[in-house]
Amino acid sequence: MAFLEVKNVFKNYGSIRALRGVSLSVDEGEYLCILGPTGAGKTTLLKIIAGLLKPDRGRVFIEGFDVTDLPPELRNVSYMPQGYALFPHMSVWDNVTYGLRVRGLPLDRAEEALKIVGLYHRRFSRVYELSGGQQQRVALARAIAAEAKLLLLDEPLSALDALLNLELRHELRRLAKDLGLTVLHVTHNTEEALSIADRVVVLRSGLIQQVGRPEEIYMKPSNIFTASFLSEVNVFEGILERTEPEAIVNTRELGKLTIKNVPEGYPHLVIVYRPEDVYVSRRLPASKVNVFPGHVRHVEFLGLFSRVRITSGNTEIIADLWSTTAEELKKGDKVYVYFDPELALVYPYPSGGLQVELFGGGE
Incomplete structure (x- = not known):
């Protein structure tokens, strides 16, 4: 009891x-x-x-x-x-x-x-x-x-x-x-x-x-909401183009993302990546998917890790890196961002709209 x-x-x-x-x-x-x-x-x-x-x-x-x-x-x-x-x-x-x-x-x-x-x-x-x-x-x-x-x-x-x-x-x-x-x-x-x-x-x-x-x-x-309330996250909205052999979602912010674990029956999706799940490199990664070029906009030192804000096209991407790695980056540096398909959090697009889900509603 x-x-x-x-x-x-x-x-x-x-x-x-x-x-x-x-x-x-x-x-x-x-x-x-x-x-x-x-x-x-x-x-x-x-x-x-x-x-x-x-x-x-x-x-x-x-x-x-x-x-x-x-x-x-x-x-x-x-x-x-x-x-x-x-x-x-x-x-x-x-x-x-x-x-x-x-x-x-x-x-x-x-x-x-x-x-x-x-x-x-x-x-x-x-x-x-x-x-x-x-x-x-x-x-x-x-x-x-x-x-x-x-x-x-x-x-x-x-x-x-x-x-x-x-x-x-x-x-x-x-x-x-x-x-x-x-x-x-x-x-x-x-x-x-x-x-x-x-x-x-x-x-x-x-x-x-x-x-x-x-x-x-x-x-x-x-x-x-829970994902975005627990920490600052990267949020992308897109339409499911195919599910086999891997799911591809055409996002409004970045274009095509390959992801795993897509919920069935929902063509309109929201993809969330936590900052610590975003990989940043000066060199072009070996992966053939989910790699996007960008430029460092700001590096925020937070102790053991630093939050790096990167602009790719018109989209801001946030990534958490060990500060010993991030200290090598400075504003304006060209970098490559990689999103691991296995680490995506994937949700059906909310019926009330994405902004309401993220920010709306109090007592």
Whole structure:
């Protein structure tokens, strides 16, 4: 039996359809990230699970019990809102221990939680004396210390600088696993979700797009939106010309591409290549297909790898190369780009149009 079950939940705000038949199950001790853009319905879903909002339709079950009509205090759930909801003129310690005192619980987990978030030394400071990032860490410590078995975190790391985000996300996961907590962690940060989740739920416009392990979500995105939300990608639109002996798609951007794994019955296709799956060389590759000349437009250094933007005709192509390789390239250099037929992600052309699929739709 799943620890948490959300069954066919709908929620509207007037004419805005925030959630449209959302169903998911979460195992005990699982760390689940809910990933999606602003307006996807992520916060609405958390608030319904926490009992802060009532669904228009659908039910919520925790440990097999229907809690849909129960108030928040009877659900054994700890919810950390994005806006912190701290008492500004109380000390850090008093904020973190407030819920424990009200419920008559021991305070030792407050000490551990503050040490985890790196603020134990500021426990006697007033909240208004802290930076925004420090206040967010206080709110996180309070949620951790509450001793609830289900922890709901709404963008818990969004106000932190990059290094602290990286450190705290892994500490948070470690603590959750050590304490046997079940966690729903809402974020719009793809890297954050993929690095710490047991499973990821991709949510868009109130609809679940895909659920799976981080590796599955990234390597086998179920649709164009998921592929493009997880990373910047190359997207080509085309018409299938033949399927044997190999599929050839005549694309609007590059001309003919040879690809594998074409979905049956769809002559109008969208082909997606991740930047790391694009090969770039100064020399003409040996392949007889999928090779296009171009010129380097920009090289963006990103640490271990660099993102190279290449212009081929009127089309921009992005490729991720090891920085030791990319440093040999400069703006204006002539290069050749090769797309491996085996690495293409291929989808039917969306009925609502490609731009709507890529960019349209919020709450």
